[in-house]
Amino acid sequence: MNDDDLVIQTQTLVKRYGRKHALDGLSLAIPRGRIHAIVGANGAGKSTLFRILLGFLPASSGQARILGVDSQQLAPADRSRIGFVNEEHTLPGWMTVAAVTAMQKKHYPRWRQPAFDEVIGHYQVELGQKVRQLSRGERAGLNLALALAQSPELLVLDEPTLGLDVVAKRAFLESLLYSNAAGDCTVIYCSHQMEEIERVADNLVILERGRLAHMSAPDEFCERVSLWVADIPFQGPPPETVPGLLQRQQLDGLQHYLVLDQDEGFADFLRSVGARSVQSMPVSLDRAVNGFLAKHHAAPTELRHA
Amino acid sequence: MRELWRAELLRFRTWAIAAAIVHLAVLGFFARLVDPLQQPDFVHAIVAGVYFVAGLLLGLYQMGSYRRPNAWLNLLHRPLQPGRIVAALSLAAGALLCLAVLLPLALLVLGQWAWTARVVDLRHAALPLAAGMIATGGYLAGAIAMLSTRRVAAFALVPPALWFASQANGVWALAMQALVLAWLAAWLRVVFKPDLTAPPRTAAGQVLAAVPLAFGTYVLLVMASLGYQLGWMVVGSHPLNGTPPEGGYVQASRAESGELLLAGLAGSGHAQAPLWRQQVPLSHLTSMAPEVTVYPVAHALTNPTLAEFDDAENRRRYTFSHDAGRFLGVNPVNREREGVLGIGEKQLRFPTPPLLVGDGLMATAQALYRYDSDRQQVDVVLELPPTETLAASPAITGEAVMVLSDQALYLYDARAFRAGTGPLAPRQRLPLPLGGARLARIDLMELIDGELVSITVGRGSIDGPGEAWQSVWHWPARGTPEQVARRDLAPDFPLLLRHYEWWVSPLLRHARLALVQLFAADNPLQAGGPHQRPVAAWLAAGLAALFAAAGSLAWGRRQVLGRRARAVWVLACLLVGLPGLLAQWLLYPRRDHA
Numbered sequence: 001m002n003d004d005d006l007v008i009q010t011q012t013l014v015k016r017y018g019r020k021h022a023l024d025g026l027s028l029a030i031p032r033g034r035i036h037a038i039v040g041a042n043g044a045g046k047s048t049l050f051r052i053l054l055g056f057l058p059a060s061s062g063q064a065r066i067l068g069v070d071s072q073q074l075a076p077a078d079r080s081r082i083g084f085v086n087e088e089h090t091l092p093g094w095m096t097v098a099a100v101t102a103m104q105k106k107h108y109p110r111w112r113q114p115a116f117d118e119v120i121g122h123y124q125v126e127l128g129q130k131v132r133q134l135s136r137g138e139r140a141g142l143n144l145a146l147a148l149a150q151s152p153e154l155l156v157l158d159e160p161t162l163g164l165d166v167v168a169k170r171a172f173l174e175s176l177l178y179s180n181a182a183g184d185c186t187v188i189y190c191s192h193q194m195e196e197i198e199r200v201a202d203n204l205v206i207l208e209r210g211r212l213a214h215m216s217a218p219d220e221f222c223e224r225v226s227l228w229v230a231d232i233p234f235q236g237p238p239p240e241t242v243p244g245l246l247q248r249q250q251l252d253g254l255q256h257y258l259v260l261d262q263d264e265g266f267a268d269f270l271r272s273v274g275a276r277s278v279q280s281m282p283v284s285l286d287r288a289v290n291g292f293l294a295k296h297h298a299a300p301t302e303l304r305h306a
Numbered sequence: 307m308r309e310l311w312r313a314e315l316l317r318f319r320t321w322a323i324a325a326a327i328v329h330l331a332v333l334g335f336f337a338r339l340v341d342p343l344q345q346p347d348f349v350h351a352i353v354a355g356v357y358f359v360a361g362l363l364l365g366l367y368q369m370g371s372y373r374r375p376n377a378w379l380n381l382l383h384r385p386l387q388p389g390r391i392v393a394a395l396s397l398a399a400g401a402l403l404c405l406a407v408l409l410p411l412a413l414l415v416l417g418q419w420a421w422t423a424r425v426v427d428l429r430h431a432a433l434p435l436a437a438g439m440i441a442t443g444g445y446l447a448g449a450i451a452m453l454s455t456r457r458v459a460a461f462a463l464v465p466p467a468l469w470f471a472s473q474a475n476g477v478w479a480l481a482m483q484a485l486v487l488a489w490l491a492a493w494l495r496v497v498f499k500p501d502l503t504a505p506p507r508t509a510a511g512q513v514l515a516a517v518p519l520a521f522g523t524y525v526l527l528v529m530a531s532l533g534y535q536l537g538w539m540v541v542g543s544h545p546l547n548g549t550p551p552e553g554g555y556v557q558a559s560r561a562e563s564g565e566l567l568l569a570g571l572a573g574s575g576h577a578q579a580p581l582w583r584q585q586v587p588l589s590h591l592t593s594m595a596p597e598v599t600v601y602p603v604a605h606a607l608t609n610p611t612l613a614e615f616d617d618a619e620n621r622r623r624y625t626f627s628h629d630a631g632r633f634l635g636v637n638p639v640n641r642e643r644e645g646v647l648g649i650g651e652k653q654l655r656f657p658t659p660p661l662l663v664g665d666g667l668m669a670t671a672q673a674l675y676r677y678d679s680d681r682q683q684v685d686v687v688l689e690l691p692p693t694e695t696l697a698a699s700p701a702i703t704g705e706a707v708m709v710l711s712d713q714a715l716y717l718y719d720a721r722a723f724r725a726g727t728g729p730l731a732p733r734q735r736l737p738l739p740l741g742g743a744r745l746a747r748i749d750l751m752e753l754i755d756g757e758l759v760s761i762t763v764g765r766g767s768i769d770g771p772g773e774a775w776q777s778v779w780h781w782p783a784r785g786t787p788e789q790v791a792r793r794d795l796a797p798d799f800p801l802l803l804r805h806y807e808w809w810v811s812p813l814l815r816h817a818r819l820a821l822v823q824l825f826a827a828d829n830p831l832q833a834g835g836p837h838q839r840p841v842a843a844w845l846a847a848g849l850a851a852l853f854a855a856a857g858s859l860a861w862g863r864r865q866v867l868g869r870r871a872r873a874v875w876v877l878a879c880l881l882v883g884l885p886g887l888l889a890q891w892l893l894y895p896r897r898d899h900a
Binding site for chain 2 (some may be wrong): 055056057058063076077079080082086087088090091092094095099102103106107108109120230
């Protein structure tokens with residue numbers, strides 16, 4: 001793939017805070033177009049990655065490029081091509097919606113008023129209202145409208161629905177999905193909400209401990225993870241002998257194994273360790289991602305093998 | 307940029323208007339009690355400090371609200387150069403401070419000029435401007451402190467500290483303020499960048515940030531010697547905090563006149579010395595020391611002391627006007643302008659603004675004047691040669707009046723002095739053999755054929771450089787003065803401690819003195835030196851510089867510094883010494899943390 005086709009490109013990117021690695025040799029290439037979801041547990045390095053990409057944090061080593069430009073060399077013109085919406089929806093609370101809009105309009109040469117109107121139309125926002133008078137959901141909507149009206153080539157949404165109620169979340173997602181402007185740019189969507197990811201994402205990027213753990217379409221990832229329920233007398237095999245094990249649970253006397261990249265051969269394995277009955281079933285993205293991330297989550301040894 | 311500026315104005319508009327109203331009310335209240343424009347230096351310094359703190363708080367609050375990671379990203383991630391963004395924020399803050407600080411003060415000056423009989427000179431028109439600049443300087447320092455790393459933050463106060471140390475006056479004081487303001491503005495531009503933890507990118511930016519750090523650490527290092535002295539006091543052998551050592555300068559400076567004269571004469575081989583020693587306990591002795599440190603300067607923004615006095619008998623309050631060069635009178639009952647006081651019957655202009663020294667006397671650098679309430683006139687009492695400067699108020703000793711200049715001791719006839727018939731001619735003149743050192747005290751004993759004078763020299767030598775000695779002179783009524791005894795006074799502090807301020811960084815010490823004197827006229831009353839530095843001080847300076855350079859070399863490898871920059875820092879540390887090394891340590895993060 002040509003470098004120009006990539007919106008984000010990192011090569012062995014490292015960021016250390018003292019002895020701790022926030023990013024540990026991350027190599028990532030995200031192609032232009034579509035909606036890419038970045039997920040990871042807290043501390044996986046998502047926010048650090050965005051801060052490095054936008055030139056707000058230096059990397060300890062490695063390279064980071066955004067829209068083909070070195071992150072530490074971003075010029076104002078480059079910034080106009082990148083929209084950014086964070087979870088705080090930091091907007092000047094003392095200004096009216098109209099004043100904030102007018103200010104952004106002056107700053108962004110490719111401002112598209114129809115894009116703004118289209119998104120803000122999903123909310124009951126008056127132009128004369130002060131930003132601090134808006135609800136959190138309305139502020140999120142205003143922030144998204146402002147970002148999309150800038151006609152960005154890349155729009156980064158960093159947990160934009162954090163703290164929103166169900167109605168506000170739905171309004172936000174709909175205003176994003178049904179916006180024509182969103183269709184014209186590449187969207188990086190970072191969230192912990194798997195139902196949102198499932199709904200919006202074309203591509204799933206999983207970060208774990210500052211490294212790229214997985215990248216594919218969400219459906220493909222779900223296909224890699226499967227849940228097996230087996231009736232095994234006593235405790236079953238030791239966890240370290242279970243191939244591809246992500247998570248093990250004992251419910252109602254049955255052993256539940258969440259495993260990665262296992263085919264029908266796994267049933268034979270279970271039978272070989274004494275399973276009287278074996279049943280396989282697909283899992284949701286939420287369960288698949290949680291199981292995937294939980295595998296390496298720090299925990300006392302006895303809990304991890306429980 | 308204009309939109310951001312407008313947005314920031316809007317943000318603090320209500321607060322600024324409220325502050326302006328409160329400020330005007332407070333000024334109005336004080337104007338009812340005193341004349342705010344004529345207050346002495348220290349009052350204006352306190353008020354300036356309040357303006358500075360107001361600006362500082364605005365800078366801390368404004369940038370504090372933006373420096374949270376998400377807010378910072380939201381502010382800077384836009385198609386505008388960071389320089390334009392910070393300019394918009396700073397110009398808005400400057401405009402708000404003008405509204406809250408400059409405008410009420412300008413209204414006060416205008417109001418006093420238009421509606422009162424108080425003296426308002428042209429120089430007072432610059433006071434609101436100075437106040438506005440001080441408040442803006444506070445804002446810039448606060449903004450720099452908030453956007454810098456934690457260990458660098460406090461050093462944002464270093465450039466504004468120069469305002470309070472500077473000896474510049476009038477328009478030159480404004481120039482000094484503008485210079486510091488420009489430095490702070492440039493420094494704020496340097497720290498205003500997306501990555502707040504990174505050192506400045508350009509070489510110029512690094513110099514802008516490093517110079518205040520070096521000066522600040524230099525001052526801290528010098529202050530560290532106070533810690534040493536504190537320990538000395540705890541032990542109980544500190545010369546200034548107990549019984550001073552025998553034969554030292556501290557003992558001489560604290561001694562009674564008689565004790566000092568006896569100590570000075572102890573080693574005298576003069577034929578009359580035994581007789582004088584017998585006379586000392588029986589005679590009347592007078593002591594005086596230089597007490598004037600600075601004279602008012604024409605068109606200076608503030609007065610070193612209060613520049614007004616009351617004539618209760620004639621119901622007048624006289625205030626010196628720099629524009630008129632005379633005292634202008636006001637009747638405190640009807641508050642109408644009444645009377646003008648110049649020099650003599652012709653009401654001539656004073657050559658420079660006089661210093662009120664009590665008993666109706668007022669002094670300029672070369673002359674002493676007296677106000678005669680009966681005649682409502684100021685007369686010349688005495689005049690010094692144009693190359694000399696009056697250093698103390700006159701002291702009467704028997705039939706004579708002692709007058710001290712920076713170069714000589716004069717005796718005048720006391721009766722003529724009291725009668726006020728002047729200008730008087732001196733009866734005797736004794737040139738002071740100071741040789742670059744600073745006079746500490748003069749002690750005089752009257753003899754039948756003249757006077758015996760003890761001259762003690764070495765002011766500033768306790769914890770600083772310079773020699774200290776005492777010489778005793780026989781000063782006949784007619785004839786040439788003769789030195790009859792001389793003894794060196796032993797230094798009370800260890801050699802390296804006395805020269806510590808110098809050897810810790812000779813370059814920064816000279817730079818500090820030069821900056822304090824920048825745009826200022828020479829003040830002969832504070833002149834001293836140049837001092838010879840002992841070999842030990844040179845060695846200490848050399849070792850400190852070598853240590854700093856070695857430290858720079860070792861530390862630089864662990865910091866975010868290129869090879870060329872490391873070489874420059876090693877060189878800088880050789881020149882600047884330990885403060886350079888500390889500045890380097892403060893400015894650059896460790897490579898591991900990058």
